[in-house]
Amino acid sequence: AQTVTQSQPEMSVQEAETVTLSCTYDTSENNYYLFWYKQPPSRQMILVIRQEAYKQQNATENRFSVNFQKAAKSFSLKISDSQLGDTAMYFCALSGNTPLVFGKGTRLSVIA
Amino acid sequence: NAGVTQTPKFQVLKTGQSMTLQCAQDMNHEYMSWYRQDPGMGLRLIHYSVGAGITDQGEVPNGYNVSRSTTEDFPLRLLSAAPSQTSVYFCASSYGGQALYTFGSGTRLTVV
Numbered sequence: 664a665q666t667v668t669q670s671q672p673e674m675s676v677q678e679a680e681t682v683t684l685s686c687t688y689d690t691s692e693n694n695y696y697l698f699w700y701k702q703p704p705s706r707q708m709i710l711v712i713r714q715e716a717y718k719q720q721n722a723t724e725n726r727f728s729v730n731f732q733k734a735a736k737s738f739s740l741k742i743s744d745s746q747l748g749d750t751a752m753y754f755c756a757l758s759g760n761t762p763l764v765f766g767k768g769t770r771l772s773v774i775a
Numbered sequence: 776n777a778g779v780t781q782t783p784k785f786q787v788l789k790t791g792q793s794m795t796l797q798c799a800q801d802m803n804h805e806y807m808s809w810y811r812q813d814p815g816m817g818l819r820l821i822h823y824s825v826g827a828g829i830t831d832q833g834e835v836p837n838g839y840n841v842s843r844s845t846t847e848d849f850p851l852r853l854l855s856a857a858p859s860q861t862s863v864y865f866c867a868s869s870y871g872g873q874a875l876y877t878f879g880s881g882t883r884l885t886v887v
Contacts, residue, residue, distance in 0.1 A: 667817075669817075672815075696874040698876075706863060706880070706881050707878070707880060707881075708865065708867075708878035710876070713874070713875075754817060754818065758874045758876075761820075761823075762806065762808040762820055762823045762833070762867070762869075763808070763810075763818075763820070763867070763876060764820070765810075765817040765818040765819070766817055767815060767816060767817040768815075768817050
């Protein structure tokens, strides 16, 4: 069975600062994908970043980057220059031969 | 290109009533899945399908039925609604092994 664990239910960060959200996972598959999704109050699921497990290079998307440690099964999200619009729930997710498995989420608040 | 369309957006049911949540996609995606989102629980997989005529159970399938007669549609049926099924429901689709998921906007269901 695949599992995803997010150990930080809530976090806060000052505007313009950097914050890191943690995620660990477990899977027996060799080929899989890891994701971070953002869910604002509108409840829309927005893909932030996607990492293919066979790629060693960490994925980046503008202010968002990941630290993918395959051996440790760790997949943390770093948000640089935090903005008020980053306030949302963030979900880590894993997909292999079965559909997405999600963590329980981290509620991030960006404070002005 | 409409993406993934879920209807209705909101619904209130009485205990014991039945209803169908609709999900349709126009991207010719093979994979479709249903999730429920409860506070503090993340998104949990209810049922999924890897193609027309093929469905399988996810983590929390009890009380829900699905069928996949066409590639485009994947309805979720509640045969006898219970208060424990009060939740936000998301439908998602993806194309084969590319793991690029598109989510619907969700249905907020309340069972009283």
